[in-house]
Amino acid sequence: MQTFQLDFVTPSEAERCGAFELREQVFSHAEQFTAEDVSRNCFHLVAREDTKTLGYGKLVVDGAFARVKHVCVSPDAQRSGLGSRILLRLLDRAREEHTTTVWLLARFTALGFYHKFGFVEVGPVVRSEDSAAPHRRMELRFKL
Numbered sequence: 001m002q003t004f005q006l007d008f009v010t011p012s013e014a015e016r017c018g019a020f021e022l023r024e025q026v027f028s029h030a031e032q033f034t035a036e037d038v039s040r041n042c043f044h045l046v047a048r049e050d051t052k053t054l055g056y057g058k059l060v061v062d063g064a065f066a067r068v069k070h071v072c073v074s075p076d077a078q079r080s081g082l083g084s085r086i087l088l089r090l091l092d093r094a095r096e097e098h099t100t101t102v103w104l105l106a107r108f109t110a111l112g113f114y115h116k117f118g119f120v121e122v123g124p125v126v127r128s129e130d131s132a133a134p135h136r137r138m139e140l141r142f143k144l
């Protein structure tokens with residue numbers, strides 16, 4: 001059984017351990033390091049096995065809303081439960097930050113993954129800021 005360690009890390013640590021490189025590789029567009037990445041409301045979650053970084057996801061908190069972005073798992077580690085663990089940890093963090101709604105822009109190929117956690121599509125097809133591919137906004141409201 002694979003044993004992954006999940007940690008929230010600073011932007012510098014995320015860069016140092018290759019998490020930003022991983023997200024650039026997994027997403028076909030070349031996601032650039034942005035001002036958002038170093039903002040105090042942005043939380044970087046890194047999944048590692050020994051010293052190898054195999055997964056990443058981030059949470060951006062804005063008042064009662066939190067946005068999940070760039071959830072990704074290295075292709076050779078996909079479908080082994082790691083993406084679920086990353087998403088669940090991000091949702092826990094969103095609750096700890098006292099948000100009520102988590103949202104994201106999902107690629108069509110990932111809709112089924114987010115459905116499993118209760119996310120539902122909201123609104124029309126949109127494009128994300130950093131990809132030409134069609135996306136849907138999905139939301140999950142925490143039960144109060």
Ligand SMILES: CC(C)(COP(=O)(O)OP(=O)(O)OC[C@H]1O[C@@H](n2cnc3c(N)ncnc32)[C@H](O)[C@@H]1OP(=O)(O)O)[C@@H](O)C(=O)NCCC(=O)NCCS
Nearest residue numbers: 071072073078079080081082083084106107109110112113
């Ligand atoms: C989407 C992604 C993060 C899922 O991570 P993962 O580690 O492979 O997912 P898990 O192993 O935790 O899978 C959890 C469940 O979701 C399902 N699932 C995983 N990816 C799925 C997908 N793309 N579509 C539908 N269901 C999916 C799995 O079959 C599993 O179902 P089960 O519990 O019934 O067995 C990963 O495939 C990935 O990095 N994809 C490329 C980047 C991407 O599209 N990210 C989403 C951005 S919008």
